[in-house]
Amino acid sequence: MKSQDNNHKVTSLQDIAKKLGVSVTLVSLVLNGKAKQSRISDKIAEKVLLMAKELNYRPNQLARGLRTGKTNTIAFIMADISNIFFARMARVVEDEAEKYGYKVMFGSSDENPVKLERMLNMFLERKVEGFIISPTLGSLKLIRQLKEKNIPFVLIDRFFRNLDTNYVVVDNFDASYKAVSHLTKFGYKKIGTLSIFPELTQMNDRLNGYKDALSDAGIRFENKYVGKVDFENFRESVYENVRKLLMPPYNIRALYFQTCIMGIVGLECIREMKFRVPLDVAVVSFDDPAEYKLFETPVTAIKQPIDEIGLKAVNILVDELKSKSSGLQKVVLPTRFMVRRSCGNLRYG
Amino acid sequence: MKSQDNNHKVTSLQDIAKKLGVSVTLVSLVLNGKAKQSRISDKIAEKVLLMAKELNYRPNQLARGLRTGKTNTIAFIMADISNIFFARMARVVEDEAEKYGYKVMFGSSDENPVKLERMLNMFLERKVEGFIISPTLGSLKLIRQLKEKNIPFVLIDRFFRNLDTNYVVVDNFDASYKAVSHLTKFGYKKIGTLSIFPELTQMNDRLNGYKDALSDAGIRFENKYVGKVDFENFRESVYENVRKLLMPPYNIRALYFQTCIMGIVGLECIREMKFRVPLDVAVVSFDDPAEYKLFETPVTAIKQPIDEIGLKAVNILVDELKSKSSGLQKVVLPTRFMVRRSCGNLRYG
């Protein structure tokens, strides 16, 4: 005998109503806790509750959402969920949103505005109520439209200077300035850096922090010391740039990685080149993944408050969804500079 | 003037129908590409398409799902999306599912069957069509129920020996056996290991692989050399176990970490204890995170085919959803043993 589709039909309000010989309305009211205010007799209310349990009733959220216009769902669109920074944040967002009764749907845009648009639309079709977004390059128009449609959203990690929105970011300029100043205080004069997507606000801020730190240390900025990494061809590009900076004619002996994904690959390259950290190259990096503590020479790094970013983003969004919001919220969180040993052991004033 | 709610009402089929003076049915048929088979005149069909584009029509997927019973959505419940293993797999699953037109919803169970049940129910209320699940300890009953309800699902990472289901796992026994044999071939007689959740099938297999490798090398298994890590108190527990094994009276000089999350913390502990790898301790580990390549002494490790697991899981699930499936599929994928330098440089037979 083959497996007939034991179609264990899912229980609906109707099923309960029929079994008890009452109306669907009554059942709905009871199960939504409105028995008292609708003056439904305790006897019947109890029966309904019992039957619902017995039949293992679970509301169909599609139907409910269609009727009420509320899905209790938000979407989190990030660059790439397999990136540890976002993965960690995804987890925080998931947990925090749950506290307020929201389910989160995730999506990866791959820094591609076309994908981002597809995702936005797909999520809108599914009636999510709000978004947390790390906007890609070239997505200004999309985000502006979202705003015009009055759809609640919070930007994270990046934002647009010329668009008034909620956002939660870190103080990239400040962090970058401190990191590079750390190197200048060690006496390094030639400081190279690896950059990627310099058009993104946060990456631009990081570059400016680098420039200002140099300038304040009386060092002339040299464009050729800025390695521009190609996202499409990531790994090779990092290798190429690190090699170029460390080898003649540049012979750079201090490197600032503007993201950890570049840093991790870059350090691999440094290792392969048989350069020692910090003896042959001093290194600082934006972001502070678990890796950095484990290196032979633990890496001095800028730690972003990932959890706080996630928490804050959810809080702002939920405020707006429950219309407790009092205008747009712009949050700039501080970073922590984790001094380890990758720049040497010198102590400075 | 304050922001009045410019309620940019979303376009529905009705809106299009009214504008054109035709029926909703007709609009629906055209937009679903059934114009030809429903003998709708080209002229009107074209008008509909145009108007839909003009009004930027997007189908309400709640309504569609309610009516058709299809949501084109699957759920992926893992232990923890901030764990790099699952984060990476989440990404693969997201991309692969999209190829078949499915959207994925993610959830973290924290190895907690109560949470897992809540999630299952929540996803079922939202009418996901199938699941990919890494089942927690104590979830046999839940999974059995899922099976009885004829809801399509694929287990990953772990499965139940006494429950017939789809699954995609790796050959844990074999991988473990090879890793430990690697150590015995280096001449180590006392080999410690860190274990966690030994009741989970895959962890049990790893333990058995360890035992058999010892036995085949003529080494007696000592239960006291198996450190049992406590999940609740993770970090401290790893430290405590590593210390116990490396210090007198055990003085163990070879360690096998049964997961990378233990390995990473364990190596941190080893570093703090000023033990050198592999001079003072040889190390092998299950899992192969990016970290391991970057260590001062790159770690010899068992690399799981994360992408393949994700791909295969999606394929099996989609097969079943499109009812192309021919019975349950049980897939055991091979691992790759990445020999690096954490056991020393000796070359053996």
Next chain:
DNA sequence: ATTTTAAACTAAATCGATTAAATTACTCTG
């Protein structure tokens, strides 16, 4: 001229909830 047939389109039911408004059956009040 009448019946068939085909083409082009529509009415209405349905999915499973929520909710405003209505109904029924009492009990009270003056």
Next chain:
DNA sequence: CAGAGTAATTTAATCGATTTAGTTTAAAAT
């Protein structure tokens, strides 16, 4: 005892799609 008031419940509309079963009109066949 008519009319008001209230408690307990139901009717029916609605959300936005899909889909079955028609309907209408005109052309083709008899």
